[in-house]
Amino acid sequence: MDVLEFRPQPDQYAWTFGGVAPTHRITPGTVLKLWTEDAFSGRLQRTTDKPSQVLNMAEVNPQTGPFFVEGAEPGDTLALHIVDLTPARDWAASSTIPFFGALTGTDRTALLNDPLPEQTWIYELDRARGIVRFEAQRSSLSLELPIAPMLGTVGVAPPGREVRSSLVPDTFGGNMDTPEMRAGTTCFLGVNVEGALFSVGDGHYRQGEGESCGTAVEGAMDVTLIVELVKGHAPAWPRLEHDEDYVVVGSARPLEDAWRASQVGMIAWLGELYGLDRLDAYQLLTQISRSPLANVCDTNYSAVTKIEKSLLPAADAFGGMHRHLREQATTLT
């Protein structure tokens, strides 16, 4: 397998999906060893740092990429298999940002309340033990939390000539912020433009479901991916596959619409995998789907529909691509 290593310099970050020239052209089957900067572009470093003072809001969620995948055409399906996610720093940061987050008025949920106070939390990583430490800043509690590295942002260029901020999740993936995007996951995204032009970023050392305050345990990440291409079969919404689960991510507002998109997406997938009639799939889904939220803070909210494979007959989604990539991944280590 071809292996490409890339650690972008700050002037090489992408801030959008679409609208940016690729940093590299790669062929399907390539292994990428990437470094991603954190969502704050590394500017939030101390508990005394206030986002309104240290951040440049035009430069958040820096993306590594985009990558042009040879042969990828609109209607195809890009498969990104996450082989490994390893924290690239020994600390990570999280913060409340004025008028951003799920439990505050925002620019859209426009209210007259004052913003919540800005507060920054720094999480020290104990790499050996695989934990980060939460230290309360305004009261007294210190906790060890296991790390659970994930990528907040994985996306391709959007359809319809659009260029979207790297803060946006939508049909093209993007800033979905779901803990399901972890090592061992294969992410299937419909290709909208020639070359797919995907990028990744926004590593989280861990995150709850919903990303309530708007920022997870944000940290730079070493990312190992294998890139593959399935001709045709573009799904309407991002699909993820683990060894244990099928996952569909929908992104919209209000939150029920994000979830509905993921549900209808899963019904379509069940139909493809098992020849299930739409109503039968609706019924089956009703009894077996798990519905963990992803984010309720971004431009679109993201919700997940997830089904344990152990409840279903064996099947080969996308021609068995996930299994193939899992096998490829084992040869890398």
Next chain:
Amino acid sequence: MDVLEFRPQPDQYAWTFGGVAPTHRITPGTVLKLWTEDAFSGRLQRTTDKPSQVLNMAEVNPQTGPFFVEGAEPGDTLALHIVDLTPARDWAASSTIPFFGALTGTDRTALLNDPLPEQTWIYELDRARGIVRFEAQRSSLSLELPIAPMLGTVGVAPPGREVRSSLVPDTFGGNMDTPEMRAGTTCFLGVNVEGALFSVGDGHYRQGEGESCGTAVEGAMDVTLIVELVKGHAPAWPRLEHDEDYVVVGSARPLEDAWRASQVGMIAWLGELYGLDRLDAYQLLTQISRSPLANVCDTNYSAVTKIEKSLLPAADAFGGMHRHLREQATTLT
């Protein structure tokens, strides 16, 4: 412990929270061995049964109760510990109902589309193996699914002189339809009227998160509960405790508001348990909360915020009531 057994006759069912005279008066500490009819009032029995023909929509979600708890006053906290849930029949039913469910136009999401077809699925229970069988009706798939008994509906009389249908979830609990309401769970509900007047019903042999089509694997249930009372400390929204988790359920529309209510409820709980400042709790929650949906089909949608106790310091919620009830439960078997 006092033990009360009660299997209501059809003319004893309650159809509302509030507005109904209690079937029994009980003292805190009482063990209830109850039988609950299924949400269809037992009328949906064959795959050829159509809800619009066999159901009486004024008589769905029959409740067993209400029970008047001696000494319960507004502002107190009712604790209901579910000792056991055992399917009371060897089959269960699920169905699509015209203009009801998450993935169809409804009376509220009022659209011009025709209703989805009515279709009924019957699930045979294999009691020994603990599975129900899904049989596709319009295509070809047969699956064994493990049972996971839960109660869809647990609630007290509402505040503000209101009487609500047993189809409604809200601050008073009610038709929350969360799989978290299972054997081993203690449910804490704020008391709104003298005697609390709680009732239970709507057993599900299993249900996915979101109850997509509007009806779970609906079946009659044998229910064993222990009833306790905590003076004062009424939570704003229902709280659940398992051995493994703290859970808060919020119910509202749109879905983000249901979830926000559960999140703010959990932040309040973390504050009570650990003296955590509100912003510190917001931050911690962001990194550790799990957010499985409950229902996206009822009058209000219900969403869950859930935290694994293993991530938190030991604490005694409501004076250690859950642990006490778990111990009591062991004496029953």
Next chain:
Amino acid sequence: MDVLEFRPQPDQYAWTFGGVAPTHRITPGTVLKLWTEDAFSGRLQRTTDKPSQVLNMAEVNPQTGPFFVEGAEPGDTLALHIVDLTPARDWAASSTIPFFGALTGTDRTALLNDPLPEQTWIYELDRARGIVRFEAQRSSLSLELPIAPMLGTVGVAPPGREVRSSLVPDTFGGNMDTPEMRAGTTCFLGVNVEGALFSVGDGHYRQGEGESCGTAVEGAMDVTLIVELVKGHAPAWPRLEHDEDYVVVGSARPLEDAWRASQVGMIAWLGELYGLDRLDAYQLLTQISRSPLANVCDTNYSAVTKIEKSLLPAADAFGGMHRHLREQATTLT
């Protein structure tokens, strides 16, 4: 015509729709001359009054009624024609109430922000000139605003055995808070229980569309109504008729669902009046409906679909009831 005059004493107020014994039994055709207390139960009287100190939140939106209408049965249509609305005091009040209103976090849109400050505005009425005076309290502006008396709350007992707070708008009418409910309006409500059991209250000397801060120019009102009954023909959602317009009010959350309900209700009405196919009515509505919001602060939000009669062929809704009542009204003065 029978004329009934009624000024309830405070212990005669109703606080709910349903669940209350009628104050009077009347026959269709009766003229009611009623007095309604303001939404604050008259307790907010000075700009220094703070709602959290002077209000009893269990006693807001007092209703005059309910009235039992002889012969009214479920499925019938109650017609309430508002002959006259005259301010019953020379002042009115409005206020911000903590965690209530459209532009603040609330118990449902549960956020972590502090509540907005409580502030009370008192409006002096110049009866001769038909104006109230707005006096800014925290800055400097004084304005004369024309009065436009309306009733915020007109409703019947709900269906399904429910009892709802007088703060709730829904299919049964209730706290719709629409400026369309003014002198000259006939309000058509589906009857859910024998006798209909309607009540009125919550007079506003004027109100913008949306009732942003949660409270209008709230004042006691002298109300003259004529009560009539149409056998059958119960509409799904409240319908209003003026000389100039047809109006349907939908109430739900999120706001698009409130509006969708009003739209589908109007499409049904156009079908009844003109034999229009559903898609043709959808098309026509698209080009001619006016969509002024009613409230975005109550338990359900209320939205209006309104069509000018001058754009449509002449028709006799509900057998010409509105014209009949207008004629009756002229005999009263």
Next chain:
Amino acid sequence: MDVLEFRPQPDQYAWTFGGVAPTHRITPGTVLKLWTEDAFSGRLQRTTDKPSQVLNMAEVNPQTGPFFVEGAEPGDTLALHIVDLTPARDWAASSTIPFFGALTGTDRTALLNDPLPEQTWIYELDRARGIVRFEAQRSSLSLELPIAPMLGTVGVAPPGREVRSSLVPDTFGGNMDTPEMRAGTTCFLGVNVEGALFSVGDGHYRQGEGESCGTAVEGAMDVTLIVELVKGHAPAWPRLEHDEDYVVVGSARPLEDAWRASQVGMIAWLGELYGLDRLDAYQLLTQISRSPLANVCDTNYSAVTKIEKSLLPAADAFGGMHRHLREQATTLT
């Protein structure tokens, strides 16, 4: 005044806000005499035309422009005064489009219902009498409706490096679809990129509030505009001024958020115009705002807050720009 006439050829249409080179560079004060193609790109011409067969969904809502305004910098305010809107054809079209519109499942409100039937209505224009004729297609009704020409789409390039489809309304204006955008209106838009890069299109011969079915009476339009620039003072959301009203348009989902944005935008404007404290403005708004919906079908919904100037003291918004442009307009005819 410089006058520029421009009728774009099909290969000159813009399909996005941002991401397109300007067709012209103009100076503030320029008069534009433009022609805009209809939203269907002229492809829907007969009642037998089905959108799914004749439309190219990648080529809808063609824009005339963009125009680069000399001297316009981020933070400035573009003022576009609509002098005249005259139908450029003697017919217009409207249609239901599968999975598009307010009263049907869509790609976001993802449901399992079949799409509504595709149906096309053609409106003949009687130019002398200023009416279009509605002809029911599936039932029997023919109506004359007064024309009320408006522009559905007026926008500048978005902030944050984004490029958005011409179907999107947002802070940059765009596809707001409000009947308030008519001859006599001055539209104020914050400038996000050098030159502002504004474009216009999507003429409607008339439209109801909400644009229920997703398409208005869509027709090619002759548009006369005057372009001006205010240095600084960029509003957060589009502001419109008529001789009679101040108007703010918010765009978001759910609908309450669109409206909240317009309300908070109006509170800001009242603060600027009259030095009103935020709470005083909230109170005043509550009693005087009109809230007609714009669209409930586009990517974001758009809602309007509107205040009659006659209720307020005289003021000079944006330095009296609207009055200045009205005077300029009189010199053109």
